Amino acid sequence: MGWVGWGEPGILPGRNRPAHLAKPKCSTVAAMQGLHLTADLSHCQCDAVWLTDATRLLEFCVEAVQAAGLRAVGQLTHTFPVTAQGPGGVTATVLLAESHLCVHTWPERAAVTVDVYVCNFGADHSARAAQLMEAMVAQFAPRQADRQALQRGRVAV
Numbered sequence: 449m450g451w452v453g454w455g456e457p458g459i460l461p462g463r464n465r466p467a468h469l470a471k472p473k474c475s476t477v478a479a480m481q482g483l484h485l486t487a488d489l490s491h492c493q494c495d496a497v498w499l500t501d502a503t504r505l506l507e508f509c510v511e512a513v514q515a516a517g518l519r520a521v522g523q524l525t526h527t528f529p530v531t532a533q534g535p536g537g538v539t540a541t542v543l544l545a546e547s548h549l550c551v552h553t554w555p556e557r558a559a560v561t562v563d564v565y566v567c568n569f570g571a572d573h574s575a576r577a578a579q580l581m582e583a584m585v586a587q588f589a590p591r592q593a594d595r596q597a598l599q600r601g602r603v604a605v
Contacts, residue, residue, distance in 0.1 A: 481567070481568035481569055481572075481599075481601050482547070482565060482566065482567045482568060482569075482599070482600035482601040483565070483566050483568060483573070483574045483577050483597065483598075483599060483600070484563070484564075484565045484597070484598040484599075484600050485562075485563070485564045485565070485577055485578065485581045485595070485596070485597050485598075486561070486562065486563050486564075486595065486596045486598075487560075487561070487562045487581060487584070487585055487593050487594065487595045487596075488559075488560075488561050488593070488594040488595075489559060489560040489561070489562065489585065489588050489590035489592070489593050489594075490557070490558065490559045490590055490591065490592045490593075490594075491558055491559075491590055491591035491592055492558045492559065492560055492588040492589060492590045492591075493558075493588075493589040493590070493591065494587060494588045494589045496535075496555060498553075498587060498588060499535075499537065499538070499553040499554075499555035499558070499560070500527075500535045500536070500537070500538060500553070500555050501538070502525035502526065502527045502538040502539075502540060503525065505525070505538055505540045505551065505553070506523055506525050506540040506542070508587060509523075509540050509542050509549055509551060509584075510523060510542055512549075512580055512583040512584060512587075513542050513544065513549060513580060515579075515583065516576045516577075516579040516580040516583065517576045517579075518544050518545070518546050518566070518573065518576050518577075518580060519544060519545040519546065520542050520543070520544060520545075521543050521544065521545050522542070522543035523540075523541065523542050523543065524539075524540075524541045524543075525538060525539065525540050525541070526538065526539045531556070533556035534555060534556040535555050535556075536555075537552065537553040537554045537555055537556075538551075538552075538553050539551065539552050539553075544566070546566040546567055546573050546576075547565040547566050547567050548563070548564075548565050549562075549563070549564050549580060549584075550562070550563045551563075551584065560588050560590070562581065562584045562585070564577045564580050564581050564584070565577075565600075567601075569601075581595075
């Protein structure tokens with residue numbers, strides 16, 4: 449995406465802009481209306497299998513996505529190798545028609561990070577994202593959960 453108003457070919461963002469073009473001109477501001485929820489979970493009390501078994505974790509993620517009324521369109525897992533600290537963690541990612549769910553585990557620390565991102569451009573999926581996050585947090589039963597919510601999508605056009 450480029451800025452409207454540069455008016456000169458060969459002018460690149462952050463590079464070789466003449467002084468009169470130092471500040472890009474924005475004709476409007478568009479909102480993609482995305483919601484990005486994150487949770488950093490620690491002291492998870494769940495069965496250790498949820499922190500180490502990528503296949504089982506992914507199956508749960510897909511079920512949770514469906515239960516929240518979102519649509520899975522792709523999926524991927526990765527299992528990390530065993531280390532001196534113990535079994536390797538896993539990453540499970542579900543690509544959604546609405547955006548994505550991604551879970552990373554650290555079994556040696558009984559910790560998990562969860563990202564749920566939904567685009568709300570055509571419809572508001574915020575409640576579904578919150579439901580999905582609640583299911584993920586409940587599955588890992590953390591003693592502590594640090595949660596963040598970020599409204600995304602304001603871009604200059």
